[in-house]
Amino acid sequence: AQKITQTQPGMFVQEKEAVTLDCTYDTSDPSYGLFWYKQPSSGEMIFLIYQGSYDQQNATEGRYSLNFQKARKSANLVISASQLGDSAMYFCAMRESLYNFNKFYFGSGTKLNVKP
Amino acid sequence: DSGVTQTPKHLITATGQRVTLRCSPRSGDLSVYWYQQSLDQGLQFLIQYYNGEERAKGNILERFSAQQFPDLHSELNLSSLELGDSALYFCASGDRGGSVSDEQFFGPGTRLTVL
Numbered sequence: 090a091q092k093i094t095q096t097q098p099g100m101f102v103q104e105k106e107a108v109t110l111d112c113t114y115d116t117s118d119p120s121y122g123l124f125w126y127k128q129p130s131s132g133e134m135i136f137l138i139y140q141g142s143y144d145q146q147n148a149t150e151g152r153y154s155l156n157f158q159k160a161r162k163s164a165n166l167v168i169s170a171s172q173l174g175d176s177a178m179y180f181c182a183m184r185e186s187l188y189n190f191n192k193f194y195f196g197s198g199t200k201l202n203v204k205p
Numbered sequence: 206d207s208g209v210t211q212t213p214k215h216l217i218t219a220t221g222q223r224v225t226l227r228c229s230p231r232s233g234d235l236s237v238y239w240y241q242q243s244l245d246q247g248l249q250f251l252i253q254y255y256n257g258e259e260r261a262k263g264n265i266l267e268r269f270s271a272q273q274f275p276d277l278h279s280e281l282n283l284s285s286l287e288l289g290d291s292a293l294y295f296c297a298s299g300d301r302g303g304s305v306s307d308e309q310f311f312g313p314g315t316r317l318t319v320l
Contacts, residue, residue: 132314
C-alpha cells in the first residue's frame with residue numbers, strides 16, 4: 090500500500106480564493122510527522138508546514154494551514170487567498186517515529202495553477 | 206537558501222559514463238538523504254546516511270552508490286549511466302534533534318542529463 094496518496098494530479102484555483110490539496114497517509118505507527126513541501130518551476134523544494142500525530146490543533150503557517158483528520162488519516166493543505174506565486178507542485182510527506190524512522194515518504198504531488 | 210549545497214548544478218554526460226554528485230549538509234545536520242526526481246514525477250528516496258553510516262536504503266540501483274565522509278559531506282556515484290537516469294537529484298539534510306518532527310532541508314538539486 091502507498092504510504093502517501095495525493096489523488097489530485099493537477100488543480101486550478103482563481104487568484105485570491107482558497108484551495109485545498111488532498112493528502113491521505115497509511116501508517117500503524119502511533120507517532121508520526123506529516124510535512125508539506127512546495128516545488129516551484131525553478132525546482133527547489135521548500136518546506137511549508139508540519140503536523141505531528143499528537144498535535145491537538147491543526148498547524149498553521151501564514152496562509153497555509155493543515156486540515157488534520159487523524160481518524161481518516163488525512164492531512165490536507167489549505168492555502169488561503171491564493172497568489173500567482175503559489176503556482177507550483179506540492180508534495181505531502183510522512184515520517185514515522187518507530188518504523189522506518191530514517192525514511193521520508195513522499196506523495197506523487199499536486200500541480201497547482203493559480204489563475205489571475 | 207536552505208543551507209544545503211549541491212554541486213554541480215547541471216551535468217550532461219553520455220550513456221555508459223560515471224558521474225559523482227556532491228552534497229554538503231547544513232551546519233549541524235548529521236543526516237544526508239538522496240532523492241531522484243524524474244520528469245514530472247514525485248521524489249524517489251534513494252539512500253540515507255547518518256553521521257557517516259548508511260541508515261536507510263530505498264529504490265537505489267546497484268549501479269548507484271553513495272557515501273558520507275567524516276566532514277559529513279556526501280557523494281552519490283552513478284555509473285554505467287542510461288538514458289533513464291536523467292533526472293533531478295536532490296540531497297536533503299536534517300535530523301539535528303533526532304525527532305520525528307525534524308524536517309528535511311533540500312539542496313537546489315543537480316540536473317543530470319544523459320545523452
